[in-house]
Amino acid sequence: MIAVLVLKDGTTLQGIGFGAETTSVGEVVFNTSMMGYQEALTDPSYGGQMLVLSYPLIGNYGINKFENESSKIQPSGFIVRELSPNECHKDSISSVDKFLKDGGVPGIYGIDTRFLVQHIRDKGVMPAILATSTREIDPKSLLKKLEFDYSAIDFVSKVSTKNPLIFGKGGKKKIALIDYGVKMGIVRELVARGAQVHVLPYSASAKDIKEIAPDGIFLSNGPGDPAILTDAHKMIREIAGYKPIMGICLGHQLLAHAFGGNTFKMKFGHRGSNHAVLDLESQKISITTQNHGFAVDKVPDGFVVTKINLNDKTVEGMQNKSKQIISVQYHPEASPGPHDSRHLFDEFMKMI
Secondary structure (H helix, E strand, O other): OEEEEEEOOOOEEEEEEEEOOOEEEEEEEEEOOOOOHHHHHOOHHHOOEEEEEOOOEEOOOOEOOOOOOOOOOOOOEEEOOEEOOOOOOOOOOEOHHHHHHHHOOEEEEOOOHHHHHHHHHHHOOEEEEEEEEOOOOOHHHHHHHOOOOHHHOOOHHHHOOOOOEEEOOOOOEEEEEEOOOOOHHHHHHHHHOOEEEEEEOOOOOHHHHHHHOOOEEEEOOOOOOHHHOHHHHHHHHHHOOOOOEEEEOHHHHHHHHHOOOEEEEEEEEEEEEEEEEEEOOOOOEEEEEEEEEEEEEEOOOOOEEEEEEOOOOOEEEEEEOOOOEEEEOOEOOOOOOOOOOOHHHHHHHHHO
């Protein structure tokens, strides 16, 4: 297939199409990880975005049935330099091409992803449209169709569970996990620590949470701009102080908004598995996996900053002792360190 990617500023890249034959729009972002493309493709935090991988060769170990972070592909497009024609791994059940085709998502390869990543770093993330077809594609007509405002769309409602779910039945501690786009790795970490995890829709109220009688509350990761999720801000304020709370990524940002803080949109975000974070109390550095385009700007009253990013000094962790709240911007369930941040789940379990 032919594939054409057109950015909002008119930048046009032509390559080879794979996956589904279709046209889609999204915000183009890049990830610097050398592996983990399956986890990235199924991470709900990529909802509404087109994913560019800076590592050049993708697909060599295929797709397996163990490493999905959700039930479907979440980005609206997949952009790589070279797509391996053969996958080779004992657990592989599909090629990346088939995986995208079955998921109805278009992909493009054979383009200069180094140029594209540098362009995004210079100009910032921006909307784009990707078309794959067996017929000729007119880039100018694609650009005319490009109408997309990432920050104006509620992607959480699109990726959250519709019905309550329970994992780890019989666990000694009960956790209410609000699903703003949760990665299954988070659920697995909590279950491994003896928790019975009740996954609730993003629209769950404080009353819904209290009916479960949990020992702790967990606010998950997810896509989109945290500022527009005002119902979540209200619910978090109402539930604060009832039981210990931990927030990850979007959950961390929502905590800031709920108590009078603020967030800002980053130029190109943090996405990858090589981000150094400093713990201000222990002075220890962790290598973390991150996936976010917004960051906490103003820390709310009553909260203290516990961790910072060593690259740009953005806030990576907060704590409010009086309300028993902790939060981090990165993903402790991921394994770049490989286990630098798993202790955060242990800390939460001790709190409850």
